Amino acid sequence: MHLPIYADFNGTTPTCPAAQAWMSKAIECWGNPSSIHKLGQASRGLLDEARGEVARACERKPGDVVFTSGGSEANTLALLGSVLGNTGYRVLSTPVEHSSVRDTCALISRLGATVEMVKIDPSGQLNWPDFLAKLDSFKPQLVSIMTANNETGVVFPLPEIVAECRSRKILVHTDAVQGFGKLPAAFWNQADFVSISAHKILGPKGAGALLIHEGLKLENTHFGGGQETKRRGGTENIVGISGFAGACTALKPEAESVAGLRDLFEAKLHHSLSDLVVMGAATKRLPNTSQIQFSGVSSEVLLSALDLDGLYVSAGSACSSGSLKPSPVLLAMGLSESAARECLRFSWGPLTTEAEVVTAANLVAGHVTRIRERKSR
Amino acid sequence: MSRIVVAMSGGVDSSVAAGLLKEQGHEVIGISLQLHDFAKKESNKFGTCCSIEDLNDARTVARKLDIPFYLSNMEAEFKKGVIDNFIEEYTKGRTPNPCVRCNEKVKFHTLMDWAMDLGADYLATGHYAQITNGGAEYSLKKGADFEKDQSYFLFTIKAKDLARTIFPVGGMNKPEVRAMAERLGLATAAKPDSQDVCFVQSKSYSDFVESEAPRELIKPGLVVDMNGKELGQHAGMHRFTVGQRKGLGVNSLEALFVVKLDPETNNVVVGPETALFHHDCVAEGFNWLTDPDSIKSKEVLGKIRYRSKETPVQLHPMANGQWKVHFDMAQRAITPGQALVLYEGDRVIGGGWIHSSGAQA
Numbered sequence: 076m077h078l079p080i081y082a083d084f085n086g087t088t089p090t091c092p093a094a095q096a097w098m099s100k101a102i103e104c105w106g107n108p109s110s111i112h113k114l115g116q117a118s119r120g121l122l123d124e125a126r127g128e129v130a131r132a133c134e135r136k137p138g139d140v141v142f143t144s145g146g147s148e149a150n151t152l153a154l155l156g157s158v159l160g161n162t163g164y165r166v167l168s169t170p171v172e173h174s175s176v177r178d179t180c181a182l183i184s185r186l187g188a189t190v191e192m193v194k195i196d197p198s199g200q201l202n203w204p205d206f207l208a209k210l211d212s213f214k215p216q217l218v219s220i221m222t223a224n225n226e227t228g229v230v231f232p233l234p235e236i237v238a239e240c241r242s243r244k245i246l247v248h249t250d251a252v253q254g255f256g257k258l259p260a261a262f263w264n265q266a267d268f269v270s271i272s273a274h275k276i277l278g279p280k281g282a283g284a285l286l287i288h289e290g291l292k293l294e295n296t297h298f299g300g301g302q303e304t305k306r307r308g309g310t311e312n313i314v315g316i317s318g319f320a321g322a323c324t325a326l327k328p329e330a331e332s333v334a335g336l337r338d339l340f341e342a343k344l345h346h347s348l349s350d351l352v353v354m355g356a357a358t359k360r361l362p363n364t365s366q367i368q369f370s371g372v373s374s375e376v377l378l379s380a381l382d383l384d385g386l387y388v389s390a391g392s393a394c395s396s397g398s399l400k401p402s403p404v405l406l407a408m409g410l411s412e413s414a415a416r417e418c419l420r421f422s423w424g425p426l427t428t429e430a431e432v433v434t435a436a437n438l439v440a441g442h443v444t445r446i447r448e449r450k451s452r
Numbered sequence: 453m454s455r456i457v458v459a460m461s462g463g464v465d466s467s468v469a470a471g472l473l474k475e476q477g478h479e480v481i482g483i484s485l486q487l488h489d490f491a492k493k494e495s496n497k498f499g500t501c502c503s504i505e506d507l508n509d510a511r512t513v514a515r516k517l518d519i520p521f522y523l524s525n526m527e528a529e530f531k532k533g534v535i536d537n538f539i540e541e542y543t544k545g546r547t548p549n550p551c552v553r554c555n556e557k558v559k560f561h562t563l564m565d566w567a568m569d570l571g572a573d574y575l576a577t578g579h580y581a582q583i584t585n586g587g588a589e590y591s592l593k594k595g596a597d598f599e600k601d602q603s604y605f606l607f608t609i610k611a612k613d614l615a616r617t618i619f620p621v622g623g624m625n626k627p628e629v630r631a632m633a634e635r636l637g638l639a640t641a642a643k644p645d646s647q648d649v650c651f652v653q654s655k656s657y658s659d660f661v662e663s664e665a666p667r668e669l670i671k672p673g674l675v676v677d678m679n680g681k682e683l684g685q686h687a688g689m690h691r692f693t694v695g696q697r698k699g700l701g702v703n704s705l706e707a708l709f710v711v712k713l714d715p716e717t718n719n720v721v722v723g724p725e726t727a728l729f730h731h732d733c734v735a736e737g738f739n740w741l742t743d744p745d746s747i748k749s750k751e752v753l754g755k756i757r758y759r760s761k762e763t764p765v766q767l768h769p770m771a772n773g774q775w776k777v778h779f780d781m782a783q784r785a786i787t788p789g790q791a792l793v794l795y796e797g798d799r800v801i802g803g804g805w806i807h808s809s810g811a812q813a
Contacts (some may be wrong), residue, residue: 159602378568383481383570399525400489412528446569 078385079407080431084424085225085253085364086389090318095124097321097387098279101314107452108311109300118313125320134260135286140305141429142316143297146252146272147175148239150294152307153248153268154179155378157217159294160299164188167215169231170407171195171224172196173250177403180219191215196301199355201228210243212233217246222254222263226404226420228337228364229355230258237265241352246291252283256326257333257361267291273315277425278322282315290403327425333363336423336432341365343436348443354408363423368410370442371450374419380442386435390419455479456618457567458576459559460514460521462506464640465578467513468629469620471636473518473576481570481734482514482521485563487530488651503650511674512639518690526562533557535651542661542690543669546789549605549758550649553554556608564613574618581606581800582622583614588615592741594798603760607793607803608710608739622685661690673718675702678711678727686720694809695728702803730810731783736774738804742796744769753795754779756786756806762795776802786810 081089084123085282090098101121104113108122123137125315130137139372143149150173158164168180170192180190201220209215218240223230233249248268257264257277263269269286273279285291299308337360341353344367354366369377374390381388390399401415411416419439423432458470461508473691474480475781507523514521541548559577564628567575574782580595582602592614595601608623609617621629624646633641653662662670675684686692686701695779696710709728712721733756747767754765754777763783777792786809793803 132667146727373566373569375524376566379481379483379520380523380570383520445571449568 076347077428077431077434080386080389080427080435082386082388082421082423082427082431082435084427085228085420085422087274087280089426090274090279090426091322091325093325094273094278094318094321097218097317097324098234099316101317103429104313105332108313109302110205118311120335121317122311122313125316126164126437129271130324131149132260133255133269134264135269136289137235138289139286141285141287141303142282142311142319143285143307144281144312144315146173146250146270146284148297149272149283149285150175150248150250151179152293153270154183154217154219155296155330156293156306156331157246157248157268158183158186158188158270159296161216162187164217165213165215166190166217166219167193167209167213167219168219169193169201170196171199171226171404172221173225173252176219188357189213192274193220195398196358197409198357199224199404199408200358201231201236202233202423207239210239210245215245217248219248219250222249222251223361224355224404225253227366228253228361228400230254230359230361232359233263233266253361253364257363258335268293273319275320277324278320279315279318282312282319284319333423333425333427336427336429337365340385340423340432341367341419342437343433344440346430347436347440354405365421366405366418367421368414368418369390369439370414370417372417372443372446374417376446377419377442380446381438384437384438384442388419388421453478454573455481455571456574456576457481457483457517457563457570457572459563459578460484461462461511461578461646462503462509462640462643463578463646464638464643465580465621465629466510467578467638467640468624468636469576469578470513470519471517471632471638472620473618474519475636478711480517481572482510482517482519483563483566483581484510484521484523485530486525486560487527487534501583507557509640509643516638521666524563524566526558529558529562530554533561538649538651539661539665539690540669541789542657543665543671543688545689545692545715547693547787548789549764549791550651551605552608552791555605560606560609560617563765564616574616576618578621579606579619580622581619583619584616585615589742592624592800594795594800595619597621598729600626603790603795603798603800604622604755604793607791607800609741610633610739611741614691614741630649658688658691662688665690671718673720673722675700675722678721678735680719683722685766689715689718689720692720694787711758728785730786731779731782732788733777733783733792733809734770734774735777735804736772736807738773738775738802740802742801744802747794747796747801750796750801752801754795755793755795756783759792762793765794767794774807 104118104121106118108119126137127138130140185192194205196202247266249266250270251263254270255271268289272283297307350370352368378390401412405415456478460466489578527671538548564575579602580600582593584591594603670688674682692710708722711723711727753762755762764780766778788806790806794801
């Protein structure tokens with residue numbers, strides 16, 4: 076057996092040796108990067124080095140990288156920073172964004188901005204005609220659309236989105252937290268603002284970045300000593316940022332790392348179970364993510380049963396207490412609440428083996444069959 | 453070794469229940485129910501049970517005991533089965549018992565299902581009640597601590613579910629439970645007992661009903677005496693329960709009590725205390741934990757509310773699953789909506805919901 080098996084890489088990832096090595100180096104380097112003295116300069120040097128590595132991985136200029144505490148803060152900075160100081164700002168987004176985008180959209184609406192949502196097809200894909208129509212009728216100043224969905228893995232056509240927006244002089248923000256490391260940088264790095272996170276690419280929690288094209292105006296939302304070219308105040312989290320850089324140096328070409336695992340897993344499940352719905356199966360998805368509805372089986376129960384066996388997966392989105400709510404992403408795709416409560420997400424990573432995927436599929440099929448049989452008695 | 457799911461409320465009783473089973477060597481899985489969305493406003497509405505602090509306490513205890521712990525979101529089931537019923541009953545002039553409903557609709561239904569789907573052999577809770585197995589029939593009995601006995605709240609458990617239910621602290625008294633919690637080093641050892649209905653913590657019941665009920669269900673009406681003479685007006689039946697003396701809004705030389713709430717006329721009928729005493733009532737919606745045909749030969753005791761003493765009754769079946777219940781001793785304030793729980797000695801043999809009392813019976 077290969078237990079425990081980790082199948083929640085979209086949730087977070089373990090910290091890889093390269094990230095750990097960079098972090099160890101940074102722990103020794105305790106000077107404040109803003110200090111003039113040699114200790115400060117040593118930290119500043121490490122920070123610059125880290126910025127260079129992150130920029131290289133994103134195929135952007137080091138000056139574009141603004142370090143944040145993670146993807147959520149980067150998302151908040153991009154949206155809130157764009158709206159502050161502008162009256163009547165119009166933002167076009169989607170109902171399937173990460174909660175940090177959805178909740179910031181709610182905030183900017185209260186601050187006087189207008190936010191509209193692009194329709195989502197039952198496939199989980201962006202409704203392209205609706206997107207184009209809203210670009211012309213709503214005339215947004217900023218479009219915020221994620222690169223790939225964290226729950227379903229559905230990939231949105233970022234290059235086309237950027238092209239359409241650019242021809243209309245509309246700015247684009249993309250939450251690329253799930254795309255970074257899984258899709259080529261060129262797929263998402265043309266957006267004006269790009270949110271990325273360290274802990275989804277084998278880096279540590281607590282570090283992320285917003286990539287900002289040179290010359291773009293963005294209000295600060297986080298005040299301090301003028302760090303990050305006055306875009307993100309507060310003494311830099313050198314250890315986290317270094318870990319981020321370390322993870323970037325070890326980033327493998329996306330396709331070779333997880334290719335085939337998702338399809339192998341789904342094929343195994345289809346072989347042993349009926350009444351499965353793979354979310355987003357009809358459209359482009361990340362190569363590592365399967366969101367699957369097991370009809371008649373509560374995701375809470377299945378998740379717990381798998382956890383007891385040592386297979387770690389996730390479902391829906393956690394609410395404040397940690398229990399599960401029906402996922403807004405699945406509801407936006409047109410699933411009923413009860414169907415949404417039957418969905419589990421399996422997300423594989425560069426450390427996953429084929430043997431693990433096969434074991435996982437057998438465990439899932441076993442529990443689903445057992446629970447369905449019990450229900451039918 | 454059995455796989456046992458323990459419903460953990462974050463209180464000391466369910467903490468110790470989990471601890472005891474773990475000590476006995478079972479595979480214990482803790483689960484807490486989320487019955488309310490704490491992200492919403494008024495999140496302090498849940499105070500005594502299942503609040504976010506309670507969930508954290510349960511999690512802390514599970515960690516201390518080194519058992520897996522999960523949360524289950526049963527908001528929808530709780531709203532449908534318990535809160536909506538609570539509101540509806542009050543607006544119909546009945547006095548509901550949400551704890552019994554929660555046991556019936558949530559804990560021993562949805563959660564039992566959850567536990568069995570998880571492959572558990574048993575569901576355990578921290579209730580003060582006992583289950584014994586004499587021959588073919590499982591019996592639900594009072595907790596050993598008669599002060600804390602909660603068997604009244606459990607009469608709706610289905611007979612078949614008794615075989616897969618465990619009450620680990622049912623044979624203990626409260627001081628023993630607290631001492632055990634102390635010995636196990638559980639953070640909840642000195643936590644006060646929960647009081648009152650969990651979802652109306654910060655409000656009176658009537659304020660809660662008024663804030664949650666559809667407007668058309670809140671109907672003002674008349675306060676009348678037993679001859680139907682108008683004495684005053686009221687803002688809605690949900691503000692009253694049988695036996696209530698305060699808040700009637702009526703001036704009178706003699707002490708007046710609510711003797712009846714009439715949903716037909718929307719009248720609150722008041723009268724002297726003597727009018728509260730009845731020998732008879734009609735109950736319905738029974739759940740039997742023994743063969744109802746066998747009760748003729750038994751000395752059956754009935755209990756009309758949690759804090760009343762059980763007393764000898766005679767039972768006569770009527771149509772539609774209703775039973776006429778005659779109490780040897782007149783009972784004060786038999787209240788529609790409350791549970792009539794039947795005992796043989798310390799064993800619960802069944803129970804039903806009080807439909808009407810006295811004169812109407």
